[in-house]
Amino acid sequence: MTDPILNIHNLTKRFGGNTAVSGINLQVMPRETLAIIGPNGAGKTTFYNMVSGRMQPTEGTVELNGHDITGLKPHKISRMGVSRSFQINNIFPEMTVRQNVEVALSAFHGYSRKLFNLASGNRKVQEEADELLNRLSIGELSSQRAGIISYGDKRLLEIAVVLATRPKLVLLDEPTAGMTPEETRRVTKLIRSLADSGDYTFLITEHDMGVVFDLADRILVMHRGESLAVGTVEEVKNNPDVKKAYLGEDEDDEDGEKEAAV
Amino acid sequence: MSGLGAALLNSLDIGLLLFVIAVGLNIVFGVLNVINFAHGALYMLGAYLAFTLMNLLGLSFIVALIVAPLAVAVLAVIIDRLVLRFIYERDIADSLLLTFALLLIINESVRMIWGSGIHTVQPPELLRGSVGIFGDTLYPVYSLFVIVVGLVLVAALWFIFNRTRAGKIMRAAALDRDMAEALCINTKLVVTGVFAFGAWLAALGGVVAAPMRAVDPGMGDKIIIESFIVVVIGGLGSFPGALAGAMVLGLIHGLGGRYLPEINLLLPFIGMALVLLFKPNGLMGKGANA
Amino acid sequence: MKSAILLGALVLTVILLIALPWVVPYFYIFIGTEILIMGLFAASFNLVFGYTGMLSFGHAAFFGIGTYATAMLLLHLQWPLLACLLVSMGMGALLALVIGFLSVRLNEVYFAMLTLAFGMMVFSIAHMWRSVTNGSDGIAGFTLGAFGLGIDLTLGNPAVYYHVVLAIVIVASLVLYLICRSSFGLILQAIRQNAERVSFCGLNIRLYRLAAFTISGAFAGLAGGMMAPFLRVASPEMMHWSTSAEPVLMSILGGTGYFLGPYVGSALFVLLETWITSVTQAWMLFLGIVLALMVMFFRRGILGTFLDWWLDKK
Numbered sequence: 001m002t003d004p005i006l007n008i009h010n011l012t013k014r015f016g017g018n019t020a021v022s023g024i025n026l027q028v029m030p031r032e033t034l035a036i037i038g039p040n041g042a043g044k045t046t047f048y049n050m051v052s053g054r055m056q057p058t059e060g061t062v063e064l065n066g067h068d069i070t071g072l073k074p075h076k077i078s079r080m081g082v083s084r085s086f087q088i089n090n091i092f093p094e095m096t097v098r099q100n101v102e103v104a105l106s107a108f109h110g111y112s113r114k115l116f117n118l119a120s121g122n123r124k125v126q127e128e129a130d131e132l133l134n135r136l137s138i139g140e141l142s143s144q145r146a147g148i149i150s151y152g153d154k155r156l157l158e159i160a161v162v163l164a165t166r167p168k169l170v171l172l173d174e175p176t177a178g179m180t181p182e183e184t185r186r187v188t189k190l191i192r193s194l195a196d197s198g199d200y201t202f203l204i205t206e207h208d209m210g211v212v213f214d215l216a217d218r219i220l221v222m223h224r225g226e227s228l229a230v231g232t233v234e235e236v237k238n239n240p241d242v243k244k245a246y247l248g249e250d251e252d253d254e255d256g257e258k259e260a261a262v
Numbered sequence: 263m264s265g266l267g268a269a270l271l272n273s274l275d276i277g278l279l280l281f282v283i284a285v286g287l288n289i290v291f292g293v294l295n296v297i298n299f300a301h302g303a304l305y306m307l308g309a310y311l312a313f314t315l316m317n318l319l320g321l322s323f324i325v326a327l328i329v330a331p332l333a334v335a336v337l338a339v340i341i342d343r344l345v346l347r348f349i350y351e352r353d354i355a356d357s358l359l360l361t362f363a364l365l366l367i368i369n370e371s372v373r374m375i376w377g378s379g380i381h382t383v384q385p386p387e388l389l390r391g392s393v394g395i396f397g398d399t400l401y402p403v404y405s406l407f408v409i410v411v412g413l414v415l416v417a418a419l420w421f422i423f424n425r426t427r428a429g430k431i432m433r434a435a436a437l438d439r440d441m442a443e444a445l446c447i448n449t450k451l452v453v454t455g456v457f458a459f460g461a462w463l464a465a466l467g468g469v470v471a472a473p474m475r476a477v478d479p480g481m482g483d484k485i486i487i488e489s490f491i492v493v494v495i496g497g498l499g500s501f502p503g504a505l506a507g508a509m510v511l512g513l514i515h516g517l518g519g520r521y522l523p524e525i526n527l528l529l530p531f532i533g534m535a536l537v538l539l540f541k542p543n544g545l546m547g548k549g550a551n552a
Numbered sequence: 553m554k555s556a557i558l559l560g561a562l563v564l565t566v567i568l569l570i571a572l573p574w575v576v577p578y579f580y581i582f583i584g585t586e587i588l589i590m591g592l593f594a595a596s597f598n599l600v601f602g603y604t605g606m607l608s609f610g611h612a613a614f615f616g617i618g619t620y621a622t623a624m625l626l627l628h629l630q631w632p633l634l635a636c637l638l639v640s641m642g643m644g645a646l647l648a649l650v651i652g653f654l655s656v657r658l659n660e661v662y663f664a665m666l667t668l669a670f671g672m673m674v675f676s677i678a679h680m681w682r683s684v685t686n687g688s689d690g691i692a693g694f695t696l697g698a699f700g701l702g703i704d705l706t707l708g709n710p711a712v713y714y715h716v717v718l719a720i721v722i723v724a725s726l727v728l729y730l731i732c733r734s735s736f737g738l739i740l741q742a743i744r745q746n747a748e749r750v751s752f753c754g755l756n757i758r759l760y761r762l763a764a765f766t767i768s769g770a771f772a773g774l775a776g777g778m779m780a781p782f783l784r785v786a787s788p789e790m791m792h793w794s795t796s797a798e799p800v801l802m803s804i805l806g807g808t809g810y811f812l813g814p815y816v817g818s819a820l821f822v823l824l825e826t827w828i829t830s831v832t833q834a835w836m837l838f839l840g841i842v843l844a845l846m847v848m849f850f851r852r853g854i855l856g857t858f859l860d861w862w863l864d865k866k
Contacts, residue, residue: 278753291661293839295661295663297664297665299664299668309600327571333656333807338576345731345848347846348848348849349847349848354660354661355595355601355605355660356847358607358661358664359607359800359804359843359847360843360844360847360848362609362797362800362843363841363843363847364840364844364846365840366794366797366836366840366843367837367841367844369836369840370834370837370840371837372838373836374833374834400742432740443801450819454634483672483793485636486668487668487669487672488670490665490666490668491669494662494665494666494669496666498661501831526672527676527680528677531669531670531673537658538654538658538666539654542657542658543658
């Protein structure tokens, strides 16, 4: 029995009178891929925000490899090997695609503190950036301005930036949202291969159930901020609570998510 | 003891005037997400209009109190529709730059129209002189009037924000502009209205201040710095914060002038620095972390 | 090809700047000196604004403390100019470190407010602390001695002083440019475009903002230091917010997106100021209107708009 990479205990977030996330307990094992599903407003993004340090939890603790990281600043959590993507593209739009990755690599290797090295002359970082971009099949875009590449490519670029800091735990927030079916297949395949490499532990929130069933080792179902069920794909599929919640609820309830975004 | 009493009353007087101005700054920030650097210039404009109406046209203080703030509010509507509407959707820096440009324009216009000299405005007949309070300490009647006006405005603004539809719309728009739009609130009208309301408050403060402070081209600069200190101490975007910040700064002025005259001028900045160190979001503020 | 043309244009400009005292009327030597000093001041501001994305309305404080430092060292200790300027740089950096420490903690709206407020605090101190700063009269009556490093120069000669300023501005600008092109500079630009992403890459953006602000303060202090022998006075007005407005406007005028934008802006600004103030008193009014129009319709600035168009052209 190995120890969990991520151990979450009673994680709770309240905004004024609204509870966005309520008492989540979760253990994530190294190298597994865990999908988090639930309707909009279920609290998935808020959950990510607390794990990655973007928000302070109201209650509960987050442990990473046995270290308490509850409420630490994002840059500290990132330094400890956690990296995340966002639901809305979060890149450096005026930089080239390669520079986007160079920023993350410079941060990781500590070049970011160098005042008098020519950034564009740093071979090591450039080669590493190109390698990563090729791995994500967007290598040919490397000298394009990031703001003008296609939506799907932007999402891939963000994943490249996320992976550049060599995280152990990767949080992806709806990686295929807004993508064409073709792009979705591309990204799914990519994440599959990354997961199979055994270098990463993935948390993925996703609406596309095809993608979830394809990628996930286990699934956490969230509903109105609570954990409804955790288990393998089969267990969750057959869970009566999940069936009830999914069939009986209006999926377009967006208020909660909005709350989480504030 | 009576000296302390007068100093405290003085603090209340300064603090309430600061509140009137800073709350306007705060409301505009809340809804437009913009700090209006020209807010102090609008305050100054109110004072100069009062000077013109009373000293040059011979009209009464009451007329100035009604006409001057309205005139400045109309000017604010024009500014909003002519200038600011270009940048609401843009980066926040652009709106800061633009209101900063307005500050330059209004300041220089005032200097050109009214000259660089210092003007004085007399309080109305009824509010002149002093009364004895705290035993034999004399206190200017006009300062008591300012305190009354300030308290009335605190109550009125509290009522507007908590009890009226207009106030609730303002608060909704401040929380989330998309949501306000979804609720079929015409946000353009709200934005213009709020900007004009903020300007009205600034100019009202200017008219009220005119009879007790020098009317000169530097008065806007002084008050905008003070207002910034108020909102930083109290917390940006919060109504109780503006009140708390204004009271703290009022006390700093009222008591600092009395007990620490050598560094009186620095005390507000020291107070602001301390708040930034220990409570960066202000005494009543919500998150604004970088 | 295009970069070769740009480099050629730059070399030509530098040659023209060196030759300036021999080809223009005497009066324009002063204009040239002012353009160079203010250009460096504006470029230091743009490191914070154009690169890092923080709008400082209090940069006159760092510029002004540099002027005071050099003026006072010349008056009381008669130090060589180079030593005075180094102290000016240090003072600018130190003041920026203190003000920045308090101002970079919150978002950019707070930052703009706080820099203006703390800038005006420094102005007030210069105004009130008569025993040290001589109040509103300022520090005057100092004379220029040696340059330093054993180099023999007649600094009192405006043409010589122009060349000294030109040399210092070129060296300082090269250093500033290198910083902008370094990995650190890349991070600063990343912070402007998306600060949150940078912090999720594991960097403490507050620290980087503070470092940028401090470096900027150092160069603003250096520019201010060179202003003292030029104006022959250090007065509180140099710390007033209306002086802080100048690098803002220069950067917007030239363009915040290119390193040389602020220098071009400085040239336009100083020339316009010279011509307009000879016609009317309303220079500040003109300034405000130009700033508003540039922000509304011409945000990339003059150099920026031109280079954007030219570099995009096939």
